[in-house]
Amino acid sequence: MKCIIPEMPELPEVETISRSLREGVHAAPIGGMQVLDVTSSWPRHFSQPSYRTFRKHIQGRTILDVRRRGKYLLFPLDERTMLIHLRMSGDLTMTSTSSPAGRYDHTVFHLKDGWDLRFSDARKFGRVHLLKDPQKILGKLGPEPLDDEFTSGLFFAMLNGRNRQIKPLLLDQSFIAGIGNIYADEALHRAGIHPLRKSDTLGENETRALWASIRETLHDGIQRNGASIDWVYRGGEFQNDFKVYSRNDEPCLACSTPIRRISVGQRGTYFCPSCQPEVPK
DNA sequence: AGCGTCACCCGGACGC
DNA sequence: TGCGTCCGGGTGACGC
Numbered sequence: 001m002k003c004i005i006p007e008m009p010e011l012p013e014v015e016t017i018s019r020s021l022r023e024g025v026h027a028a029p030i031g032g033m034q035v036l037d038v039t040s041s042w043p044r045h046f047s048q049p050s051y052r053t054f055r056k057h058i059q060g061r062t063i064l065d066v067r068r069r070g071k072y073l074l075f076p077l078d079e080r081t082m083l084i085h086l087r088m089s090g091d092l093t094m095t096s097t098s099s100p101a102g103r104y105d106h107t108v109f110h111l112k113d114g115w116d117l118r119f120s121d122a123r124k125f126g127r128v129h130l131l132k133d134p135q136k137i138l139g140k141l142g143p144e145p146l147d148d149e150f151t152s153g154l155f156f157a158m159l160n161g162r163n164r165q166i167k168p169l170l171l172d173q174s175f176i177a178g179i180g181n182i183y184a185d186e187a188l189h190r191a192g193i194h195p196l197r198k199s200d201t202l203g204e205n206e207t208r209a210l211w212a213s214i215r216e217t218l219h220d221g222i223q224r225n226g227a228s229i230d231w232v233y234r235g236g237e238f239q240n241d242f243k244v245y246s247r248n249d250e251p252c253l254a255c256s257t258p259i260r261r262i263s264v265g266q267r268g269t270y271f272c273p274s275c276q277p278e279v280p281k
Numbered sequence: 282a283g284c285g286t287c288a289c290c291c292g293g294a295c296g297c
Numbered sequence: 298t299g300c301g302t303c304c305g306g307g308t309g310a311c312g313c
Contacts, residue, residue, distance in 0.1 A: 008305070044290090071306080087306055088291085123291045125306070164284065173307080181305070266286070268304070 009086040010071060011145070011178030012221030017092055018068040027094035027115065030075075033063045034112040042106035045119065047127040054130050058082070058109075070141045070177030074134060081134040087125035093118050141177040145214050150176075152211040159199040159207060166202070167195035168265035170214075179214065182245045183221065185270050187213045189244045194276045195262075195269050206280065244270040 009017070021030045035058050043051035061077040068074065073092065075082040084092065089104075097114045106124065109117035119126065129137060142158075143150045158176075162169060169175055170184040179187070188195055190213035193206060202210065224241060243253055247270060248261040257274035 010306095085307085088304090089293090122293075123305090125291065127307090162283085168285085171306085266288095266305090 008088055008180060008182060009090060010180035010183050010221070011068075011218055012183075012225055014068050014071050014073060014086065014178070015222050016225035017086075018066050018073055021066045021092065021094060021117075024094065027096070028113065030063050030094060030117070031065050033115065033117075035059065035061050035063060035077075035109055036112060037110045038107065039110065040107040042121070042124055044124065045107045045121070045126055045128050048129050048131070054128070057130055063111075069138050069144070070173055071180070072138065072141075074138075080130055080132050083129040083131065083134055083137060084119070085127045085129075086121070087123070087127065089123040090119065090121040090126035093120070140174050142173065142175045143177065145176055145178060146218060152208045155211045156202075156204060156207040159202055162199045164199050165195070165264060166193060166197045166199050166210075167267070167269055169199050171265070171267065176214075178218070181267050181269075182242070183214075183217050185245045186243060187217045189270075189272060189276060190217060192275050192277075194278045195264050195271050196278065197280075203280075244272060246270065 020026075023029060038055055038058050040046070040051060045051075046054045049057070057080065058077075061079070063082075064076045064078065066073060066075055071085060073084045073086070075084070084090075086092070095116045095118050097110070097116050101108075102118065102120050104120040104122045105118045106121055107119040107128065109119075111117060119128070131137065143154070159166075159169075162175070164172075167184055167188065170179050170187070171181065185195070187210065191206065191210040193202070193210055220241065244259050247259045249258050251257065252259055252272040252275060255272065255274050257272055259270055260273055262269050262271070
């Protein structure tokens, strides 16, 4: 593979990180861990409150659990909730204090019993929050695409209530939570829908196809990551399964038509002009 | 109000 | 080698 895909944590990657921290795959499970302190070489990781205040509040608190909502990791504490968004390049790992610091371990939570929760973030776009009411942030998110409540019928109503290009709409976290650029392109390809189609022009069959493809694509992502959880480089084998993403000019795996790259809503967008016609057949 | 566009933050990768 | 450009998630500004 000539092209190295940078890690871009979307729902499946965040889910994988959440599970591995909860289960303690190569380390102690995070539930019940006490935070002794936090140190950071990049205070701008702390969005609300500031690093100083955050540090004061976090010392001595206990992390009760870890969950995911959209692309956010939630850490309920014995008071307040910590939220972490990994943005472009973030990763969180439970690591023994004695193991050497990684190049991008900008923020480190020092836990009891010789454990660190390390926030590695090459591009420094990640953000940490601490709130009494996490709904202040999470309340803005759209539905979870893998939840039972997210039905094809609901999706149809959601799409019909809007008149937007389908691709940017899928990326809108207040519309639906957790989908990023890669999974949006893959889901649209799998459903045979052009990225510029207007949301309220999708028929019931197309909506059901897109609904199913979103869920399948996200499920597959979680499965693949689950399979590669033991890898040193998490997200490892992932790019091998892309059908369109980053495959400009390469033949579509379904029909051999060259994959095209266009810009949609300022985002690189890959699609098959034949499988995803602008005007539905 | 809803929609589309753009700039911003960063640094790795890549092209010239 | 070294410089310029691209890329992307989320947010906020702006114009229609």
